[in-house]
Amino acid sequence: MTDPDERGRDLPGGAGPMRVAVLGPGAVGGLLGALLAAAGHTVICLAAERTARHVSRHGLRVGSDRFGELAVHVGGAVVLDEPVDACLVTVKAVHLGAALDRLAPERLGGAVLVPLLNGVEHVRLLRDRFPATPTVAASVRVSAARTAPGVVHHRGHLATVDLAAEPRADGVAAALAGAGLDVRRRPEAELLWDKLCFLAPLALLTTSEDAPLGRVRQRRAADLRSVVEEVAAVARAEGVSSDGSAVLDFLGQLPEDFRSSMQLDAAAGVATELDAIGGAVLRAAGRHGVDVPVTAGLVAELGGRPV
Known part of the structure; x- marks a missing residue:
């Protein structure tokens, strides 16, 4: 030591x-x-x-x-x-x-x-x-x-x-x-929303699939792109320049077996950060009138699962 x-x-x-x-x-x-x-x-x-x-x-x-x-x-x-x-x-x-x-x-x-x-x-x-x-x-x-x-x-x-x-x-x-x-x-808003722009799609979809990112990229590519684009739109409404294609590139570089902490928590049967991650996106989207149907659907799905 x-x-x-x-x-x-x-x-x-x-x-x-x-x-x-x-x-x-x-x-x-x-x-x-x-x-x-x-x-x-x-x-x-x-x-x-x-x-x-x-x-x-x-x-x-x-x-x-x-x-x-x-x-x-x-x-x-x-x-x-x-x-x-x-x-x-x-x-x-x-x-x-x-x-x-x-x-x-x-x-x-x-x-x-x-x-x-x-x-x-x-x-x-x-x-x-x-x-x-x-x-x-x-x-x-x-x-x-x-x-x-x-x-x-x-x-x-x-x-x-x-x-x-x-x-x-x-x-x-x-x-x-x-x-x-x-x-x-x-800048404060930039660093917070920049992380949420990749974390929300990663967390919501790996948890929905109960699978690592590689399987999400294979089986849920359209949903992954949609959530990335939806969260990026919310970030822009919050005044943060967000490029969905750059987020997708970053997610594409992560290892195939990369798992989110939300997925690991859900698999372990403990409380997840669904509200802090997905809920925060939905509340900001509501304030700005941004339509986020795929993100909202995932939050509803995961919120309805027993812990």
């Missing part, structure tokens, strides 16, 4: 040492937390008591095609009880409300909240909940799975974080880049 005495010394990328809370050390949170800790930052994972106790004792472990094998020391806590410079919010959207109880506004102080959730509506929720704490929109593109408490498998080499182009996010951007992630700075 990384020696805690080495933290903060000669950090990669020129970033100074930061204290970072990770709210939800699952697949994304565990990967980012481990990379930040390995790069010399102090990481505190906020989770349920059992998970918090486990990571505090055993740290985080990552097996990655890109970053290799990592085993790092991190802190673990049920609630944030010490000051931090930033808090990465990496729980799933369905668990966000309960997870936020782990963050007392007075403990956040001057920290920056960086939500890395799927969807677009959580940013306003966080700003309403923590008006004195700056929330910087972000999104992440990665294929990772939590295989056990504190253990993450990162598949492939995709590991990109998009951060809103705001000066208050400069420190977080430098820390993430120094930890080895690909970091891009983009």
Whole structure:
């Protein structure tokens, strides 16, 4: 494991040492937390008591095609009880409300909240909940799975974080880049809708088929194109330039066996992010009068399935 005495010394990328809370050390949170800790930052994972106790004792472990094998020391806590410079919010959207109880506004102080959730509506929720704490929109593109408490498998080499182009996010951007992630700075609405434009078709159709993306491309090509075009139209109505053909090209480059987290959750019989992903598209489409029949049909189909 990384020696805690080495933290903060000669950090990669020129970033100074930061204290970072990770709210939800699952697949994304565990990967980012481990990379930040390995790069010399102090990481505190906020989770349920059992998970918090486990990571505090055993740290985080990552097996990655890109970053290799990592085993790092991190802190673990049920609630944030010490000051931090930033808090990465990496729980799933369905668990966000309960997870936020782990963050007392007075403990956040001057920290920056960086939500890395799927969807677009959580940013306003966080700003309403923590008006004195700056929330910087972000999104992440990665294929990772939590295989056990504190253990993450990162598949492939995709590991990109998009951060809103705001000066208050400069420190977080430098820390993430120094930890080895690909970091891009983009306008807020653009980065949120750009991800939703590929995530909604991917999630809805792999879940509908209960199959990986390769089978969707073979059996549901017309639906895939339709949903991509519908979500791109909604994004344009939201003021974001969106090119459906570029989204289809990106989806065409993903591996045949690529599966969405929504499909995996549905197969496991747990609550999915259908509302945060598909529901958000439908609500925005309704506000702007954009017709999205294929997307609406998929949301209705999946919403009618028992969990």
